[in-house]
Amino acid sequence: MSATIITFPGLHTATCLGTSAKNLVSDTRAADNNKPRPDSSSHAPTDRRRKKDGKSRSVEPNIQEIRGENGKLSYRVQIRKFVSGRSISFTKTFSKLSMARKWKKRKIAEIEIDGVEAVSRSGDTVADAITARLAKHKSLGRSAKQQLGWVKASGFGKKKLNGLSLDDLTDLADEMLGEERQPQTVAGYLTILVNTLHWASKRGFSVPIAAMKEAMEHMWEDEILARSEERDRRPTIDELNKILDAVVENKRQKIPLVKIIVFAIFSCRRLGEICRIRWEDLRIEKKQILVRDMKHPKKKKGNDVWCDLTDEALAIILSMPREGDLIFPFKTTSVGTAWRRHRDRLGINDLRFHDLRHEGITRLFEMGKPAAFVANHSGHKNGGCLFRYEHVEQEGDRFLDWPWTLRAADQADPDKM
Incomplete structure (x- = not known):
């Protein structure tokens, strides 16, 4: 039986294969299998996915x-x-x-x-973690933003998060101290930095946070870092009178700065707390105000504390118009700027707004009030924090019959003063 093969140009189709044809195909396949294979290590252009440039x-x-x-x-x-x-x-x-x-x-x-x-x-780098924190927490204080911004722009900001070590943080502290920063200043920078890294570690960033916390412990123990220096600067009555007079004379001043300054003294409140207290948190009968998110060395968010109000502080609150949720609906930055502007124009040196809170606490001790009474007004949880206020050098109320007490509460006629 012969094989019939139909041939077309460029195409070979076997309609029927005889024994000899089958053997031919088999022999051809065998020959192909016996051909030497190209060396896999050679770089001949056999891969069809080679780019056109051949590189x-x-x-x-x-x-x-x-x-x-x-x-x-x-x-x-x-x-x-x-x-x-x-x-x-x-x-x-x-x-x-x-x-x-x-x-x-x-x-x-x-x-x-x-x-x-x-x-x-x-x-991810340290700068990446800082960027994420700043984008999420836009309400961070000015100092915290400035400190994080400095670290972000530094060489430390370029370091990989997952490669950070105890020595890296210690070296950063040495670098900052070498730039003549005070130990308490360096402590502030590193504290907000480690808090930011801890925040980032809870949000998918790879951070050896245990090593960072251990580094901080070692630096505190070795006194590389230090607490802020205790201030004993107190405003004189004459200085306060000059500042308050200047505020009243400034017709362009829209913020009720007189009320806020006097309230800071009699309430023992920080500026940030003053601008956060709310009408709904006021207990007039009990003379108390709820201070939300009060400053705390380890806990800030959710640290809500009921604080007692002096008669003078309550009178100033009740003199404020109730036009919204906040009792003093002003930005802390605006109040702080107004305070510094009037203080500086008068040439009064080294007097901070925060010194008004210290003055208010010292006043209560000078009036003979016990530590527990003072703590209920200041919001201190740890009695030891009040120790430096207890040893007063004078007794009595230096603000007794101070005309600005009534004037701040709108209880006196300014024209008669």
């Missing part, structure tokens, strides 16, 4: 071979993952293929164990 080709999934201008080869690993509709890429280049394969294997294992998001954060 790179795909060696295997996720690894690309790149030929430099001098003919030197390198291997780029690129792993792409999609999370929540966005692409996350992990890329690194090596001089040897074996190193590229090892990194690729390790990175894929990390992704499977820790997840894409966590692994992608491994390259």
